[in-house]
Amino acid sequence: MSLETARRVLRIEAQAIQDVLGRLDDSFEKAVALFFNCRGRVVVSGMGKSGLIGRKISATLSSTGTPSLFLHPAEAMHGDLGMLARGDAMLAISYGGETEELVGLLETLKRLEMKLVTLTGNVRSTLAGASDAVLDCSVREEACSLNLAPTASTTVAMAVGDALAVSLLERRGFSPDDFAALHPGGRLGKKLLRVEHLMHGGMELPRVARDARMPDVIYEMSKKGLGMTTVVEADGRLAGVVTDGDLRRLMATQKSAVLEMTAGACMTSNPQTIGPLALASEALNVMEKRKITAVVVVDDTHKVLGVVHLHDLWTLELI
Numbered sequence: 001m002s003l004e005t006a007r008r009v010l011r012i013e014a015q016a017i018q019d020v021l022g023r024l025d026d027s028f029e030k031a032v033a034l035f036f037n038c039r040g041r042v043v044v045s046g047m048g049k050s051g052l053i054g055r056k057i058s059a060t061l062s063s064t065g066t067p068s069l070f071l072h073p074a075e076a077m078h079g080d081l082g083m084l085a086r087g088d089a090m091l092a093i094s095y096g097g098e099t100e101e102l103v104g105l106l107e108t109l110k111r112l113e114m115k116l117v118t119l120t121g122n123v124r125s126t127l128a129g130a131s132d133a134v135l136d137c138s139v140r141e142e143a144c145s146l147n148l149a150p151t152a153s154t155t156v157a158m159a160v161g162d163a164l165a166v167s168l169l170e171r172r173g174f175s176p177d178d179f180a181a182l183h184p185g186g187r188l189g190k191k192l193l194r195v196e197h198l199m200h201g202g203m204e205l206p207r208v209a210r211d212a213r214m215p216d217v218i219y220e221m222s223k224k225g226l227g228m229t230t231v232v233e234a235d236g237r238l239a240g241v242v243t244d245g246d247l248r249r250l251m252a253t254q255k256s257a258v259l260e261m262t263a264g265a266c267m268t269s270n271p272q273t274i275g276p277l278a279l280a281s282e283a284l285n286v287m288e289k290r291k292i293t294a295v296v297v298v299d300d301t302h303k304v305l306g307v308v309h310l311h312d313l314w315t316l317e318l319i
Contacts, residue, residue: 009143009151016139016152017159023136024163031117031133032167035066038115040087042068045076047101049150050093050157057091057161064165065174073101081108089115091164095137095153097125106130119157135160176279195283196276198313199297199306200226207232207304210239210264217242217263226309228294231267236303238296240267273298276305283308 035042042061046054054070061068071083071090090109092102097120106127109116118131121138128134137160143151179192200206206229208220221229221242228243242263250258250266258266273296274283286295287310297306 005145012141012143013152013155016156019140020137020156020160027133027135028163028167031135032164032171034089034115034117034132035091035164035168036171038087038089040067040085040089042066042091043071043084043088043114044068044091044093045071045073045102045105046093047073047099049154050095050099053154053157053161054091054093056158057093057165060162060165061168064169065172065178066165066168073099073105076108077101077104081105084108084112084114086112086114088112089117091161092116092118092127092131093120093157094118094125094127095121095150095157097122097127099127102127119160121153193280194276195274195278195280195297195308196305198280198283199276199308200224200312201297201306205304205306206230208242208263209234210262210267212263214259214261214263214266217266218247221247226294226307228307229263230296230304230307231263232304238271238273238298238302238304239264240269241271241294241296242267243294271296273302274308275299280308280313284310284313287313 042058044054044058044061045051051070051072058068058070069083071080076083090105094102097118103126116131117133117135118127119135119137120128121136122128123134123136123138137153137156139152139156141147142149142153176192204224206220206224206226208217208229208231210231210233212231217229221227221244228241230238231240231242233239246266246268247258250261254261272286272290272292274286276297276299283295287293293310294307296304297308299305
């Protein structure tokens with residue numbers, strides 16, 4: 001019984017989104033243009049369940065490059081109107097379009113010359129009539145078996161809000177760099193860290209010359225504890241790497257001669273490299289694809305800057 005109910009709810013909500021997809025028109029383009037040209041913030045407002053959806057939409061806008069805040073319409077009438085300023089624009093969410101607390105804000109919006117976009121299921125409502133752009137979010141039915149509780153309608157409002165946020169993101173040319181700057185904390189922020197902030201450089205960097213003898217190479221690998229060392233030319237450019245795996249293979253085939261060899265003779269030439277501005281997630285992808293545990297960080301001239309190890313990414317809990 002519960003599975004049947006769940007499937008029915010999901011079918012109704014999926015159909016509601018499909019229906020609104022067919023109703024998108026120039027009003028959506030106008031709404032995006034209004035928010036894109038907004039000199040202030042996009043203020044999102046709604047009562048009850050619409051307010052909860054509005055908080056999420058506002059958070060999504062802010063995190064994707066469109067400054068936004070949520071204004072509770074009832075609290076606005078008791079002092080929070082001071083949050084509004086000329087240059088702001090408002091996104092109002094009201095399925096019926098007659099929410100008393102939102103209608104009560106219209107005079108203030110007019111006084112401050114704020115643009116208004118409304119998400120509503122009633123395009124002939126008071127709010128719709130006062131809006132600069134109206135987005136029709138009506139649904140055939142709610143997913144609630146009583147057809148009363150906001151379910152399909154709030155799903156549609158959320159989806160349209162996401163569509164606005166992503167459209168604005170793309171119009172602003174919002175980049176991974178911008179996203180990283182706004183998400184410095186949490187697992188997402190860690191994935192967006194730059195390799196230059198994770199790599200072992202300076203005195204932590206395992207590095208030997210091409211003509212270094214293998215006892216010195218082994219000592220450098222043991223001292224730095226990364227299971228490998230870079231091999232560099234006299235000018236600092238990367239010549240190759242020597243890894244624990246290279247040593248094991250050499251010991252299996254040339255055991256007696258290994259200690260007499262040089263780093264240049266034992267190294268793997270043309271190892272995998274990455275730039276210092278690459279994201280931590282990119283470094284992880286490289287290691288997984290190549291089945292390696294470390295990648296060398298080099299600059300544009302191929303000079304060695306550092307090494308990023310798989311353990312560094314484990315520490316960030318990216319794996």
